[in-house]
Amino acid sequence: MRQAGVLDVGCHSALLTVVRSRPGHVMEPVFSHKVRLRLHETLDRKGRLDDAGVESVERAVAQAIASDPRLRGTDMFAFATSVIRDAPNRDEVIRRVARRTGTQLSVLDGEEEARLAYVAARQWVGPAAGRLLVLDVGGGTVEIASGTGDQPNSVHSLPLGARRITRDWLPGGIAPSKQGLTEIRRYLRRKLEAVPDLPRAEPGTRVLACSKTFEQLARLAAARGKAHRSQRRLALSQLHACVPVLAAANPARRAKLPGISRHRAEQSLAGALVAEALMEACEAKAVEVCPWSTREGLLLEHLAALHDTPGGPESHRTERTGKSDMGVGE
Incomplete structure (x- = not known):
């Protein structure tokens, strides 16, 4: 086997x-x-x-x-x-x-990571899901992919990751004043509005979030709910409510909040701000947290290549990033 x-x-x-x-x-x-x-x-x-x-x-x-x-x-x-x-x-x-x-x-360049996250998300939900919009907030970049088939129709990668925003706007992970948070939100909104053909969550679109950032925010939101809420779904309204909670705490205190891990606590506020701006820009009222992302996309394509399935990983990577040998780095 x-x-x-x-x-x-x-x-x-x-x-x-x-x-x-x-x-x-x-x-x-x-x-x-x-x-x-x-x-x-x-x-x-x-x-x-x-x-x-x-x-x-x-x-x-x-x-x-x-x-x-x-x-x-x-x-x-x-x-x-x-x-x-x-x-x-x-x-x-x-x-x-x-x-x-x-x-x-x-x-892998950011667009290839976006493509692989989409491949994984599509396999996770199945072909009957229809149009997908896949959002991924990483440390350095944000990836966005959308499509209706096994491969996405559009992919985007933007330098707006949680670690990068923390470094540039939130040194030490400490929240600035309310005015400072407003400036960060304006910056993120301006960057996302400048993206040509940014996909939107049109009616009938299933919106999936593939990252630890969304996963931890969904857990935090679920724990704060008055009634039992799913940890696999995050509404934009819930995310709005999480931002002031994270902003009011320093990283050490955030690490004690439900769902927020110690090693991601410093960048969790930036992650929430980025996720919020991304959902707003893509007009997504809620996201479904998908446990599969770039890593699983690679695994799926490598297994397909081993079984001589047409369109394996080499053909996709050559077409999109110019890399023909999956074992050779840049």
């Missing part, structure tokens, strides 16, 4: 996920191992990883790869998200990781 693996190296963790195809299952989990990272604490004002940050990535990748002795028989794709992709010393980080671990980290 063929297996596929993805090593996802992000700001907060290096996560190795191995799955296999099995009759009756889209993909069946085989193995998962997470190594915690705190790369946001190792970035300078320009987004460059310091030496301690690079060393932590080297250790995390080595530990993740060593965690599964069966990995040698697995088709594995290792990639780094925006915290490394957008770093001025990206090439140095990739080179050092390869030299120490033998693992070549690839980087």
Whole structure:
């Protein structure tokens, strides 16, 4: 039985996920191992990883790869998200990781991440769902994709991620005055309004949110509700109510709020502001939280390629980003 693996190296963790195809299952989990990272604490004002940050990535990748002795028989794709992709010393980080671990980290551009998130979301809801609008708030960027088929009709990636907004507007994660929050909202709205052909949640569109940011905000909103509410749905009105709660607390206090993890507490306010602006710009009154995103899109396409399914990962990546070898990084 063929297996596929993805090593996802992000700001907060290096996560190795191995799955296999099995009759009756889209993909069946085989193995998962997470190594915690705190790369946001190792970035300078320009987004460059310091030496301690690079060393932590080297250790995390080595530990993740060593965690599964069966990995040698697995088709594995290792990639780094925006915290490394957008770093001025990206090439140095990739080179050092390869030299120490033998693992070549690839980087996917934002539009490719948006496409893969859509692929995963489409598989998760099924073809009968009709038109999809997929929103993903990451640390460095925001991804938006929409379409009616297996592949999206439009993809967008914008440098408005929660970590970036925290760095530029909310140093230390501390909320400014009410006027300061208003200025951030105006900035986000202006950036989103400038996007040509930004997809909207037209009638009949199913809006899915694929990110930890939306997932944690949905949990916070559900916990604050007077009656039982689903943690898999987040209404814009609920999100509006969460912003002042997050703004009134410092990161240490936010980490004690329902749904907000300690390692994401500092950027949780920025994440809420970005999610709010994104839903408003796309005219989405509510989103459904989807547990699958870019990583699962990669796994799905790699499994399809292993079974010689037409339109596997190489053909999509070559068409959209010019990369033809899924094992070679930039």
